[in-house]
Amino acid sequence: MIQKLLLGAAASLLLLLAILMLRTAQLDAQDALAPPISRIELDDMALAERLARAIRIPTITRPETPIDPSAFAELHGLLAAQFPRVHAQLAVERVGDFSLLYRWDGRDRTLKPALFAAHQDVVPVEPGTEPRWTHPPFSGAIADGHVWGRGTLDDKSSLIAQLEAVEYLLAQGFRPQRTLYFAYGHDEETGGAAGAAQIARLLGARGVRFAFTLDEGSAITQGIIAGIDRPVAAIMVGEKGYVTFRLTARGRGGHASTPSAEAAIPRLARALARLDARPLPARLTEPVADMLARLAPYMPYPQRLVIANRDVFEPLLLRALARNDITHALIRTTQAMTVLRAGVKDNVLPTQAEALINYRLLPGERIEALRQHIIATIADASIDVTLAEGFGNEAPPPSDADAPEFALIAKTVTEVFPQALVTSGIILATTDNRHYAAIRDQGYYFVPLRYTPQEQTRIHGTDERIAITDYADMVRFYVRLFENAGG
Numbered sequence: 001m002i003q004k005l006l007l008g009a010a011a012s013l014l015l016l017l018a019i020l021m022l023r024t025a026q027l028d029a030q031d032a033l034a035p036p037i038s039r040i041e042l043d044d045m046a047l048a049e050r051l052a053r054a055i056r057i058p059t060i061t062r063p064e065t066p067i068d069p070s071a072f073a074e075l076h077g078l079l080a081a082q083f084p085r086v087h088a089q090l091a092v093e094r095v096g097d098f099s100l101l102y103r104w105d106g107r108d109r110t111l112k113p114a115l116f117a118a119h120q121d122v123v124p125v126e127p128g129t130e131p132r133w134t135h136p137p138f139s140g141a142i143a144d145g146h147v148w149g150r151g152t153l154d155d156k157s158s159l160i161a162q163l164e165a166v167e168y169l170l171a172q173g174f175r176p177q178r179t180l181y182f183a184y185g186h187d188e189e190t191g192g193a194a195g196a197a198q199i200a201r202l203l204g205a206r207g208v209r210f211a212f213t214l215d216e217g218s219a220i221t222q223g224i225i226a227g228i229d230r231p232v233a234a235i236m237v238g239e240k241g242y243v244t245f246r247l248t249a250r251g252r253g254g255h256a257s258t259p260s261a262e263a264a265i266p267r268l269a270r271a272l273a274r275l276d277a278r279p280l281p282a283r284l285t286e287p288v289a290d291m292l293a294r295l296a297p298y299m300p301y302p303q304r305l306v307i308a309n310r311d312v313f314e315p316l317l318l319r320a321l322a323r324n325d326i327t328h329a330l331i332r333t334t335q336a337m338t339v340l341r342a343g344v345k346d347n348v349l350p351t352q353a354e355a356l357i358n359y360r361l362l363p364g365e366r367i368e369a370l371r372q373h374i375i376a377t378i379a380d381a382s383i384d385v386t387l388a389e390g391f392g393n394e395a396p397p398p399s400d401a402d403a404p405e406f407a408l409i410a411k412t413v414t415e416v417f418p419q420a421l422v423t424s425g426i427i428l429a430t431t432d433n434r435h436y437a438a439i440r441d442q443g444y445y446f447v448p449l450r451y452t453p454q455e456q457t458r459i460h461g462t463d464e465r466i467a468i469t470d471y472a473d474m475v476r477f478y479v480r481l482f483e484n485a486g487g
Contacts, residue, residue: 040476084167096199107175114179117216119196152465155447164478180486197435204438216447217239217431218427227300228299234291238395242430247356247357259349263349267383275377279335280373283331329360334360364395371385396443408484409446416448
């Protein structure tokens, strides 16, 4: 009997292994590269010079701080001067004071239009860090093969590259079949309420509906994903939601020589410790599962085995993804304690202590359910849990990575960057693209920046820069994309 049981168990194990290997074999890589297309000849240094001029204009936005109208007026004047064909042949209007909307009319009005977005504004430089920059943050210096300055990565380079591509195509006599829109908000870094949100409302009121929208949010990475040496172009299909909660604890004040058992700071600290010990549960969303499935054929065999059989190995897969900060954020609504405020003097007990906690929500998760999780976890009814000022939103529904519009963008990637692997996924941040969710069929996130681990600290950080050759390839990408999208 025991021998029969052992034989039966062995047979079941062999059958399971055979099924797993069959599934894994179906993910074998097809390594044939896309056929090369003729390279678009551009003057790389002239492109760099025009980008540098835009970088020198400090179109900075800050929360709760008035916008400098002169900076945006200067940028608008520069755009009109540098791209005369664009401003002569496309319809241009200003929305919400400083945002810009361009329309390139297509020949076939029955085709749904497409929208390409970027933003004019940049984040400020952290006070006191200016001396750490190799070149001043708004110098637009061209040195060591790069253009240096705030906005070279996020996101002024994309805006200027798109207009370069349109100017180039107009000079070639190209006119799209499909109408193409270009939406350039002025306050993305502070939520987009006065910029992209107003553009979306305006277009919605006009009855415009897009086949797809494309905005920032992803790039061509290399050295980021373990086990893959080739560049990876991640055309993301969604973004996470964004909300910040304020936790406020109150307690008896008085002299620090007689601390109270009901002090505000210890009460708040206990609540924060409980939240830190109980993160939101990890789960694989469909876009992330699709991302892994697309990359699996190019990974070592053990990873392919796990991904091909994720219904069996999902707990193992989630644990592996949780070991890296970036992949951990793909599988969980993240919780970041970002601000603490309490007290005015070392010998005075504060009557109030507060903390701000920033959450990035996975698609499908609700802000109110998150608030209830916080209340239940801290288990202290005396602590107020409220939404912080500023913008907050749940994640828009993810788009379809199997749609023809995704394939169109992927085709363009392989034409311009034939070594790159194409995948999907969701971005970890928030963009203006979410404002267009109600007036589009599909929404995607991708800018053809080359992004390595060395670049991680440069976006919103010190020494933001872009390689001159990378920027020229960005322009080449948009030329081909507008040809393909408008074709």
